[in-house]
Amino acid sequence: MIEQLSWKVGGQQGEGIDSTGEIFAIALNRLGYYLYGYRHFSSRIKGGHTNNKIRVSTKEVRAVSDDLDMLIAFDQETIDVNAHELHSRGIIIADAKFKPVKPEYCQATLVIIPFTEIATELGTSLMKNMVAIGATSAALGIDTATYQAVVEEIFGRKGEKVVNNNMEAIQRGADAYMSSVGDSVQTLSLKKADGKNRMFMIGNDAIALGALAGGARLMAAYPITPASEIMEYLIKKLPEFGGTVVQTEDEIAAATMAIGSNYAGVRTLTASAGPGLSLMMEAIGLSGITETPLVIVDTQRGGPSTGLPTKQEQSDLLAMIYGTHGEIPKIVIAPSTVEEAFYDAIEAFNLAEEYQCPVILLSDLQLSLGKQSVEPLDYNKINIRRGKLNDQEIAEREDKSYYKRFEITDDGVSNRVIPGTKNGIFHVTGVEHDETGKPSEVPQNRKDQMEKRLRKIHNISFQNPIYKAAPHAEADLLLIGFNSTRGSIEEVMPRLEADGLKVNHAQIRLVHPFPADELKPMLQAAKKVIVIEHNATGQLASLVKMNVGYGEKIESLLKYDGNPFLPGDIHQQCKEMLANGHI
Amino acid sequence: MATFKDFRNQVKPNWCPGCGDFSVQAAIQRAAANVGLEPDDLAVISGIGCSGRISGYINAYGFHGIHGRSLPIAQGVKMANRDLTVIASGGDGDGFAIGMGHTIHAMRRNIDVTYIVMDNQIYGLTKGQTSPTSAEGFKTKSTPSGSIESSLSIMELALSSGCGFVAQSFSTDLKDLVAIIEQGIQHKGFSLINVFSPCVTFNKVNTYDWFKQNLVSLKDIENYDPHNRMMAMQTLMEHNGLVKGLIYQNPNRPSYQDSVRGYSSSALSKQDLTLPEEKFTELMAEFM
Numbered sequence: 010m011i012e013q014l015s016w017k018v019g020g021q022q023g024e025g026i027d028s029t030g031e032i033f034a035i036a037l038n039r040l041g042y043y044l045y046g047y048r049h050f051s052s053r054i055k056g057g058h059t060n061n062k063i064r065v066s067t068k069e070v071r072a073v074s075d076d077l078d079m080l081i082a083f084d085q086e087t088i089d090v091n092a093h094e095l096h097s098r099g100i101i102i103a104d105a106k107f108k109p110v111k112p113e114y115c116q117a118t119l120v121i122i123p124f125t126e127i128a129t130e131l132g133t134s135l136m137k138n139m140v141a142i143g144a145t146s147a148a149l150g151i152d153t154a155t156y157q158a159v160v161e162e163i164f165g166r167k168g169e170k171v172v173n174n175n176m177e178a179i180q181r182g183a184d185a186y187m188s189s190v191g192d193s194v195q196t197l198s199l200k201k202a203d204g205k206n207r208m209f210m211i212g213n214d215a216i217a218l219g220a221l222a223g224g225a226r227l228m229a230a231y232p233i234t235p236a237s238e239i240m241e242y243l244i245k246k247l248p249e250f251g252g253t254v255v256q257t258e259d260e261i262a263a264a265t266m267a268i269g270s271n272y273a274g275v276r277t278l279t280a281s282a283g284p285g286l287s288l289m290m291e292a293i294g295l296s297g298i299t300e301t302p303l304v305i306v307d308t309q310r311g312g313p314s315t316g317l318p319t320k321q322e323q324s325d326l327l328a329m330i331y332g333t334h335g336e337i338p339k340i341v342i343a344p345s346t347v348e349e350a351f352y353d354a355i356e357a358f359n360l361a362e363e364y365q366c367p368v369i370l371l372s373d374l375q376l377s378l379g380k381q382s383v384e385p386l387d388y389n390k391i392n393i394r395r396g397k398l399n400d401q402e403i404a405e406r407e408d409k410s411y412y413k414r415f416e417i418t419d420d421g422v423s424n425r426v427i428p429g430t431k432n433g434i435f436h437v438t439g440v441e442h443d444e445t446g447k448p449s450e451v452p453q454n455r456k457d458q459m460e461k462r463l464r465k466i467h468n469i470s471f472q473n474p475i476y477k478a479a480p481h482a483e484a485d486l487l488l489i490g491f492n493s494t495r496g497s498i499e500e501v502m503p504r505l506e507a508d509g510l511k512v513n514h515a516q517i518r519l520v521h522p523f524p525a526d527e528l529k530p531m532l533q534a535a536k537k538v539i540v541i542e543h544n545a546t547g548q549l550a551s552l553v554k555m556n557v558g559y560g561e562k563i564e565s566l567l568k569y570d571g572n573p574f575l576p577g578d579i580h581q582q583c584k585e586m587l588a589n590g591h592i
Numbered sequence: 593m594a595t596f597k598d599f600r601n602q603v604k605p606n607w608c609p610g611c612g613d614f615s616v617q618a619a620i621q622r623a624a625a626n627v628g629l630e631p632d633d634l635a636v637i638s639g640i641g642c643s644g645r646i647s648g649y650i651n652a653y654g655f656h657g658i659h660g661r662s663l664p665i666a667q668g669v670k671m672a673n674r675d676l677t678v679i680a681s682g683g684d685g686d687g688f689a690i691g692m693g694h695t696i697h698a699m700r701r702n703i704d705v706t707y708i709v710m711d712n713q714i715y716g717l718t719k720g721q722t723s724p725t726s727a728e729g730f731k732t733k734s735t736p737s738g739s740i741e742s743s744l745s746i747m748e749l750a751l752s753s754g755c756g757f758v759a760q761s762f763s764t765d766l767k768d769l770v771a772i773i774e775q776g777i778q779h780k781g782f783s784l785i786n787v788f789s790p791c792v793t794f795n796k797v798n799t800y801d802w803f804k805q806n807l808v809s810l811k812d813i814e815n816y817d818p819h820n821r822m823m824a825m826q827t828l829m830e831h832n833g834l835v836k837g838l839i840y841q842n843p844n845r846p847s848y849q850d851s852v853r854g855y856s857s858s859a860l861s862k863q864d865l866t867l868p869e870e871k872f873t874e875l876m877a878e879f880m
Contacts, residue, residue: 039880114598208879218875224865227671229664248854251863255671258697262664265657269668272655273676274861277636277668336778341612341775385876397691409651411601411756425863428635428653429676438656447648448656 012175019060020083030061041202071496075577143182216298221356226252260285264292274427280306297337302361320571363396474519487535500576612763612789623773639682757783758861810837
């Protein structure tokens with residue numbers, strides 16, 4: 010019996026590889042397994058190798074596994090590209106149609122099943138995916154009836170016949186596998202799961218659900234990988250709440266439209282990736298100087314320019330913190346799990362209104378698109394705080410002067426009035442302005458307004474700005490990361506401990522303003538520090554050095570080839586870095 | 593009830609004496625009062641340039657944004673609060689150069705915003721460079737040998753972009769301009785009003801006199817029918833775009849707000865933001 014399985018299905022893009030993985034994963038999630046899926050895909054609709062690697066475990070997992078137990082291949086390329094991941098006890102189940110051969114080095118067992126032929130016999134070759142699922146189930150000792158409900162949900166509207174055909178395809182796949190290999194399947198039998206109900210979702214689902222729970226009622230966005238799922242979810246859901254998603258002509262329109270509707274009192278977001286964020290920079294400055302709340306999700310992908318649009322990277326970090334010309338208050342949050350993405354999305358709207366500034370919810374492709382089992386979210390943790398949003402009647406002023414929307418205050422935050430409010434008229438401009446919003450170039454006013462805006466975020470209240478797993482008062486090694494690297498780092502910790510090292514872990518969740526005071530003791534308590542991030546220049550390491558210091562202890566472990574860190578990568582490289590005395 | 597004086601604030605415009613924009617400002621103030629608005633009901637969203645300052649000169653909720661982006665901001669405001677009357681405003685550079693993408697898509701989208709462009713065929717605030725509506729051969733600081741690019745036929749472009757209210761006016765014709773702006777505000781959907789508003793400092797060609805000599809009033813064209821898009825296009829082409837009046841209106845096209853599924857019939861900004869627990873449980877279950 011195994012407690013964990015690493016399974017991958019691959020073929021040509023457009024062949025239904027995603028849905029094969031999806032049906033398999035949903036069914037297993039319902040049995041109570043923890044799932045973690047990561048898709049390899051290209052920026053094209055049809056053609057090109059694609060695969061979906063899914064980890065099934067009886068314990069929570071948040072990282073792509075180092076190796077592979079089972080590979081389902083719909084073409085030879087899938088075997089050629091992925092066979093190296095298989096360990097010697099692994100199994101390849103391949104479609105007879107392409108006459109599969111395994112590379113010489115590969116010691117895994119190759120089982121050939123006529124996926125396409127069986128599917129064609131049953132009516133359509135499209136069902137080859139279901140045949141493959143059946144074969145997988147037989148190999149894992151999972152009852153084919155497990156899929157009944159999922160198949161009904163997916164194909165039910167096409168009628169009973171289609172449902173039955175698909176179920177038969179699954180059964181035929183299982184039968185074909187059994188008759189082909191017989192009893193040797195036992196080695197991969199999965200230990201029974203706990204049977205608990207969990208959600209199966211990607212980070213973008215959590216962000217979108219968080220936006221909805223956090224009171225967002227409008228979204229303005231332009232489609233882009235890997236952010237589009239957020240707008241696609243919200244366009245389905247917002248109309249139930251009176252709102253909508255406007256698909257704009259570009260990201261500049263998306264950001265400025267969101268500014269317009271936030272100004273007019275509706276929590277509005279936009280979401281994009283690096284190229285879109287580059288276009289939004291001027292608007293982010295406008296939100297900053299006009300003190301208009303704005304929530305922007307940045308799902309990082311490989312840059313620069315179009316870069317690696319479907320690949321993992323974390324290279325927008327410094328641009329998100331420092332981007333836009335001029336100086337503004339800004340908050341940048343980087344959730345490190347899907348659960349955090351949900352709660353942080355809600356918090357992003359609260360902070361945007363409390364501090365009246367842009368808030369960037371930073372994600373990365375692995376967090377945004379990695380699909381995983383998530384414990385039910387806590388309704389009682391949802392709260393909505395709108396800060397100094399005026400809800401009182403405003404007395405008429407004799408002199409008809411404008412409302413002091415940008416009044417100088419101790420905490421820098423002024424009362425916010427939304428258009429339509431009686432006697433609340435004020436002016437808003439991206440030009441430097443006085444307390445009523447009228448343009449002003451008076452040097453003292455400039456100084457006062459600039460300082461007012463910047464001091465708003467000096468003492469922001471943010472729960473758990475750092476996720477800490479720090480069992481040691483004195484550590485040999487401190488690992489630091491942000492966003493999705495948390496899953497891999499967590500898996501490496503026990504391995505490094507097993508090597509005899511005392512290791513602490515800090516995942517930075519609030520990247521701006523940087524939680525220096527909170528991180529400092531962890532750096533002090535560590536002999537060596539490795540900052541792990543998906544970029545080529547060590548952006549997070551620079552932030553740590555700049556804000557906290559200890560540069561002499563800090564070394565970077567970087568990956569920017571487009572693929573997520575595997576726990577094994579990190580383990581190996583940390584050991585090498587320590588052994589070579591780099592740090 | 594508010595009068596046009598209630599839409600005045602104490603700010604003195606920084607426009608040059610004689611600038612066409614003064615009358616546009618006055619026309620907006622009069623039209624707003626004439627259609628029965630109170631200053632609190634009106635939001636004026638403007639871009640960057642001389643004319644972009646207009647939002648600061650009208651006693652209403654004003655938003656002076658960034659160059660070329662008055663329309664997306666204005667559309668966002670309207671989507672957030674459909675009870676507000678939203679006017680977007682700016683110059684020809686703002687709307688037809690840097691902001692052209694937004695102009696075309698705002699016309700397609702048809703959110704109920706009245707867009708008033710002060711078109712002076714030149715860049716004024718940057719002191720005299722060519723604009724997308726400058727005529728070919730027009731000499732400016734950036735086109736010392738004369739512009740070699742063709743001039744935009746903005747009204748034709750509006751027709752082909754599906755704009756449901758297309759009008760053109762001249763800043764000195766205050767009475768007509770006020771009437772057109774009133775119609776634009778009352779039109780359900782996006783309305784584009786291009787106002788020739790001469791720059792007395794940098795444009796020595798397209799002067800008040802030049803427009804008086806060259807503009808043809810649609811009132812003078814026999815049997816002109818502003819509901820006939822074909823006739824509108826033909827008339828524009830015949831007169832090289834130099835016409836004034838209501839060029840085209842499609843009163844039957846529903847606005848974006850009236851077409852969006854589920855969109856709140858009251859101001860979205862006044863909604864309670866709480867998500868009921870049963871609903872939340874239902875949403876979570878969809879992922880199980």
